[in-house]
Amino acid sequence: MTIERRLARAGFTLARDYPVPLERVWDAFAEEDQKLAWWGAGDAIEPGEWAFDFRVGGRDVAEGKFHEGPVSRYEATYTDIVEHVRIVTTYDMWLDGIHMSTSVASLEFEPIDKVTRFTHIEHGVFFDQFWADGPNREGGTRGLLESLGNYLA
Template sequence: MTIERRLARAGFTLTRDYLVPRERVWDAFAHEDQKRRWWGAGDSIEPGEWVFDFRVGGRDIDEGKFHNGPVTRYEATYTDIVEHVRIVTTYDMWLNGVHMSTSVASLEFEPINEGTRFTHIEHGVFFDQFWADGPGREGGTRGLLEALSNYLA
């Protein structure tokens, strides 16, 4: 089977207001024990390798196998962290060992009267057979923000 070599780009912005203080939302990303409680696909995945190194230049890895399905792998590098203000990462995704995408994501934490306005902005490049995965990535990120909301509630 010949793989068509192509690239696609996708970007999106998601904004959520959480009814908790900015420090609480921040801590859900900055502390490993908290992030493990909401990050990922929950019970639908068998956890694999996990690395958490929250610092500029640090790396996160989250690998898992969906029950009777593919193995996904997320590898991120933190490129900028300003406490309680922003996190910027570059990250790569693999599906069954095939490199599917590279993204840059910025996470912004803004205090508002009712709590915290969280903004996730992402720009991705999708490779070869994964060229149409941009909408799926946005949907997956929406799922993560919903899991965060449930965790913070």
């Protein structure tokens, strides 16, 4: 079987207002026990390898097997962290051991009245057979932000 070599690019912006103090939203990303409580939460994934190193240059790994399905692997490097303001990562995704994409994601935290506005902006490059996966990535990120909202509630 020959793999068609091609690239696709996709980007999206998602914003959510969480009715909690900014520090609470920030800590959900910055503290390992809190991130574990919502990141990939739910019973759809059997957890695998996990690493958490929240500092510039630090690396996160989250791997899990979808029940009756593929193994997903996320490896991120923190490239910029400004406490209570922003987190910037570059990250790679694999599906069943095949490198599917590389992305840059910026996470912004802004206090507005009695809510925290959280903005996730992402730009990704998708490889070969995963070239059309951009909409799925946005959908998966929406799911993560929903899990975060449920955790914060």
